[in-house]
Amino acid sequence: MLLINNLSFSRNDNIIFQNLNLSLSNRSIAQIRGKNGSGKTTFLNVILNFLESKTGEIFWEGKNIKKNIFNFYNKTTFIMDHNTCTRKMTVLDNINFWSRLSSSKLTKDEIVLLLETFNIQKYQNTKTMYLSSGEIRKLELLRLILEQKKLWILDEPYNHLDDLSIEILNQTFIDHINKDGVILFTSHLKPSINNLEVVDL
Amino acid sequence: MFNFLINPYKFNKFVDIIFKPLVILTLLVLTAGLFLVYFSPLDYQQGLTVKIMYIHVPSAWLALLTYAIMTIYSIIGLAFKIPFSFIINKAIAPIGAVFTILCLISGSMWGKPMWGTWWVWDARLTSVAILFIVYLLIIFLNQTFENREVREKTIAIFILIGSINLPIIKFSVDWWNTLHQTASISKLSAPSIDMSMLQPLLIMTIGFSMIGVIIAILRIKAEILLRKKFL
Amino acid sequence: MKLIQKIFFFFNREAKLFYSNIGDLFSNILFFFLSIFIFVFALGADEQLLRNVGMGIIWSLLLLSSTLSLRKFYEDDFNNSVIKIIHMGGMSYELIVFLKILSHFFFVQIPFLASIPIACVFFNLPINEVYNLILTFIIGSFILSCLGSISASMNLLNKTNFSIGSLIVLLFFIPVIIFSIGTNNSESDFNSLISLLLGIALIFLGISPWSSAAFIKLALRNK
């Protein structure tokens, strides 16, 4: 249950966005639309407390996130628009590191099964710098399922993906919502997901 | 009363009033200082070479004073988030650097006849040289970062870290027995410098600090105008 | 309990990263040995001169060659925002910096330690000077890692000239060099100098997590 009331942010006094209100109950998905440079990524960073908001607060499950930030982080996965996997490490090393970092309960063969669904299993032991950008993007999105967190925050999840992968991604979104998760993502595409809440910046 | 030191607009108003009289006063003080130094007596030990003291000592004091002012302003800037203090930091860094190099050059010119060598590696001289390097680093840091906020905060933190050097310079003569002599003025007993030499020294110090203040005013005003263009 | 496991896997990842680009380390050590040769050729091969001057040269070359690997500290982890993910994984920035300093100490400074005896042979230093050099380098290299972390985090957004970072390291390393070479002339008593070096190491260990974390937060806010 994510609640944002009259959030405003300005970077050396030119205002990026002003008194923005949003409330996401369980089993809900929201999309943030806006032209480029309208502050979509900044909005996500402000929600995750990487940027200081000028006014307004953010509540997760009724508690202000500034008070106990790690409980909030413990239940959130953040997929950024740029790739965060380490280029010099192999795909499996990255996945092991992520799963240990978020102490996820997936076993080894479940992970291999996951790789097959995203059909990047044949690159298991190659370094990520040799993968194509689409495959790296899929590896990033794989972290969503790997960490099994309640709140998903994604930044431009659809770029670099082919149609088949977009279909798989939408399917994972719907499965996650049915298991009463919360999803918030920014994109300029118009995905075909029903009861999608749209926020315009 | 003192918030012209913190607020740029009040600073501009205050400065426009006092600038002209300050320049005239400085010229007067400096000419008076020149005459006093010319007629000041020779030292019983060193004779004529003591006259270098009238440049060496004021520039040394002002070098330390400028760095102390910059430290105070970085604390104000970081703790109370007053942007004007970063402008002042950027403006008076070169002034401190000039005073330090003046102090080093006049010191080594004075050292050759007195001690017998241009430069000796002892605590006081090395720490003043380090202070000069810190000043140069601050000036270079001012040109590195693109983002203004990052640049100001980084330099402010760097000034704070560098301020460990101030006590070392001040007390280096007392803590470790160095070739440089201990302070003549700050002794608790009567100052071990004769009255007829103390007066020109104080006059020259006032003259030097007024020159410093004038240049600082000009640089700060220029910096404010520069900042307005971007704001 | 989970935090200790995370810390262990943080080091695991650092080890993997270190072994994946081992070439960097060898280029640093090669720089160290090549500059030793240059000094020997510059000074001429007279035995007695090299013996007197050896410890000072080795110490300053160690310092210079360890400032080469400054950029690697936070640069690539910061650019692909892995720091944000680790922070979200449950580690505060100060802890990340502390672990980075430890891993830099183990993976960069210890190989230098291994190369000191070979360098001492080139300068045929007496055995007690070699012992002094190794002991002071262990403490000195830890101070170097702390200083490297501060100056690397200070220059995260500094795209233009990165040499300011190594200037800062050299500037704050002056007292350490004075004391560690001081262990050589025998009037000053040995263990008071070593405890002085330990004192400086503890000071830098105390301030570097906080200042580096502050710089990283500042850089993250203005990426």
Next chain:
Amino acid sequence: MSLRFQRLILILITLVFLSAAVVLILFNTKQNIVFFYTPTELIENDFILNKKVRIGGYVKKSSFIKKSLNTYEFKITDNVNELLVFYNGILPDLFREGQGTVIEGFLNNNNNIVASKVYAKHDENYMPASIKKELEKNNQWKKNYK
């Protein structure tokens, strides 16, 4: 492990480190960054033969002998004990008996020094030459060196 709890532990660790560091540094700053030793200090921590050493003190009155052109012999003392100094080279013009001086040189065996460099140390009193003459005239001039 909430953020504040982690930060609290790190604050405690830093305070422990800083206090230990301050104790270590203040305890033994005195002896080792020394520009020069006084003769007594040198004699106390037993001579170091043919090791470059710097000694500071005052030139003993009436101990200054000019052997030949540019070679001198004088005693350096700190009013407790003294050392004999041999030096050949140019003396700084401030150098004379009773004046503070710093000597760099090597100790040979029977506690005298072959100096390689002699600095004249200027103490912190400045006084015009004219007043010194008057004081000498009515002989209140006394040189009390501590």
